[in-house]
Amino acid sequence: MASSLLTRQLAISLQQNLRLAAPGSRYVSKTATKTVSEFEYDAPSMKTAVPGPNNIQLCLSLGLQNVGAVHFFCNYEESRGNYLVDVDGNRMLDVYTQISSIPIGYNHPALIKVMTNPNNVSAFVNRPALGILPPENFPDKLFESLLSIAPSGMSRVQTMACGSCSNENAFKSMFIWYRNKERGYASPSEQEVGTCMINQSPGCPDLSILSFMGAFHGRTMGCLAATHSKAIHKLDIPSFDWPIAPFPKLQYPLEEFVRENAQEEARCLEEVEDLIVKWRQKGRPVAGIVIEPIQAEGGDNHASPDFFSKLRNIARKHGCAFHVDEVQTGGGTTGKFWAHEHWGLDDPADVVSFSKKLLTGGYYHRDELQPDKPYRIFNTWMGDPSKNLFLLEVLNVIRRENLLEEVTRSGKALLQGLYALQTQYPHILSRARGQGTFCAIDACNDATRDSIMLKARNKGLFMGSCGEKTIRFRPALVFKEYHVHQLLNILNDILAEHK
């Protein structure tokens, strides 16, 4: 039971025997059992195929509900750290972590302490309307948590309940900023006030957000108009006539294709500028550009710091706001807290949105993006202070346990392992890529990808997919090198059988 978890050993030995495998050999981590902390399991353990009998029974019992996407039912009480336990007692190494939203593993003792601290009870039981009646400790908690990790150039943050709401409101703040600029910060005209009530221009202006093919920014109707990763997300839903630029299709490893990739990025940037001009000419000016530092849902597509730096300049040049969507990349998984830190820019964005590993949604923004009046960016809950309490403790753990360094180290081992696998199985795997533990590799086709994933699950490794034929790795920040070795061992076994 969750409440009986033992306190974790905080001092984890970081000295490990790193033995990079020669092709065909198994990875061996001699120190693995020593570094497993008390609260975590030491390895996967499978009792049935997944889904097993208990799972099938539960799926039936959900009856009429929307269950088509259910993989399996979980026993979260018994899950620990990197290991997810299902209702048939199968224990899997989880490198998908609830679609990349579990920051420091399951049932982390530090989070359980937050829950069982009597001083925190009220924050869970009385959810406030944060925008009008914040709790006494809200300023302190905001400064200690979200504002302590604010991206460069940003001293303002607005919390929201989820990733989609964060992006919707980030879009809104860009539209408001753009129109205020256009009208010279004067009051809106009577005509604007009147027409907005009936969805018409000029009150509801024909502004647009420029997004990229392959992007995923959420599924509410504003976000969805900027999302272009899979047809199933968008089919049958009305949308906006907004410009869509090509996202660079790079060759990997990036270091080996510097010239080719630079050309591809230049082509895409040129298209961005053309689209901005074209949409202005057709009366739908681009108020903002939105982009992920790594396109996740769309297939783990990378671009260089130079690309993002130039894109940021294009936004500035054309008077568009620049919105970096870090919903999936944020929170430490790339080895820095924000993926955009890898670009090395002092002024990386006008807006940075987040959710998932940060447990609360929201977005940071530069001062100018603050709406000129209250109630322009508003809703009932405006986030959830109980999630801020958890986030604060997650940040403490990240700092105390040096998890960003850990992610960098584990990520390096993971990527090297993936390189070795694709060298060994070139007819099955290709395009290994990653930053920190935010890694991916392509299978030769979607059927092979899906087959590898199912076999891996039955051997105790739970992975996610993205794009057309990509496996994505999204472990928690407590994913250590010996977990990497477990992962590679299982993959190696499957691929060896697959030959």
Added chain:
Amino acid sequence: MASSLLTRQLAISLQQNLRLAAPGSRYVSKTATKTVSEFEYDAPSMKTAVPGPNNIQLCLSLGLQNVGAVHFFCNYEESRGNYLVDVDGNRMLDVYTQISSIPIGYNHPALIKVMTNPNNVSAFVNRPALGILPPENFPDKLFESLLSIAPSGMSRVQTMACGSCSNENAFKSMFIWYRNKERGYASPSEQEVGTCMINQSPGCPDLSILSFMGAFHGRTMGCLAATHSKAIHKLDIPSFDWPIAPFPKLQYPLEEFVRENAQEEARCLEEVEDLIVKWRQKGRPVAGIVIEPIQAEGGDNHASPDFFSKLRNIARKHGCAFHVDEVQTGGGTTGKFWAHEHWGLDDPADVVSFSKKLLTGGYYHRDELQPDKPYRIFNTWMGDPSKNLFLLEVLNVIRRENLLEEVTRSGKALLQGLYALQTQYPHILSRARGQGTFCAIDACNDATRDSIMLKARNKGLFMGSCGEKTIRFRPALVFKEYHVHQLLNILNDILAEHK
């Protein structure tokens, strides 16, 4: 401290001396002190004007954040039942309840028990991706909580994180349903699959949602296109060309204007049908009609059961889905669990959305509205099982303490009191109206309304506003008749001074 709250007296004496005030006299509830349960306070208690010095200090400390809408900072630990305590130690009778989102008052002992039950820890600490990896107890909890209160004709529910996401996804499910019907449930064409990726028709079809003037359905871009309550919500945000029908402007009390109101409702219904035909002709067919049972944010506008029954038939006749938005009206505040139950229909709607007092967002729907494929209605979290745990306990309390009967009784006393006040102060107040405790009254103008609300706050009564000059009452379900008397006494004192 919250954790030290005493267990509440469950058997509350319901025998009260009801003395309806003669004009000018004070309401007196002789038994008030006897029925105050141990865990609640017995009356407001004010130490400073609001906002007091601690409040002003905290507002300054938030510095650059979006604080324009902050009324005051709260001490939620010290708040109890119907009484909200601020950081200056002021204790107010709260009839706004965090924009109508606190179901059974502050720090209810039953909710504290949920928090402190070790079996529940895991649900708070490990937030799952509900759509793919639900917890073991999810089916049980769903049946015990949300499905136990499903509206007539609905056996399916989809949880979401907030009201806006609920309505966005309800809209999407109506669009998907409508297009599947149009294409005869065949697979989408290649052209549809291709065009949807770039926001174009036919993949992203020109469908619409019919909404009503004065409506509020949320502030994300899809919801906002159906919202028409205040310009500040909509100004500068691009929108959709969707039809907007007039909502009946009724005269109150409803019983006295039956004929006039029926005529007004007939006029609006005629306009609805005209708009459906017109939008079909211009190539933007109405896939769904969305409406609140009582327009809340728009000014507490009522319509008759006959109006809703006829509107439901119009939707059926024209092949549009009928979506009842119960985000504010749901959860018991009208004296029935759902406000649409007052219509007496077996088949009241195709979709019913909820949030606020239900603590989790979501929507019920009829079987046909289930998307044909997984991942069409989907996001990372798909709700939050920890909120379901609280909801389950709220439902237990509602049943155990007969709170719907209580609401009906308190609501009757409140409305009678408001009638008496408007009779006594006809130059200040008019149009008292309500269902259960979901009541409202208009001031002669917005300045007077705002002045009454500020004076009331300084005397320990915290109310909300809506529409142009309306005061709205949104107490919790534990609002008893002696709270009504406290409220009326304070209002009476203010109005007497105002004369």
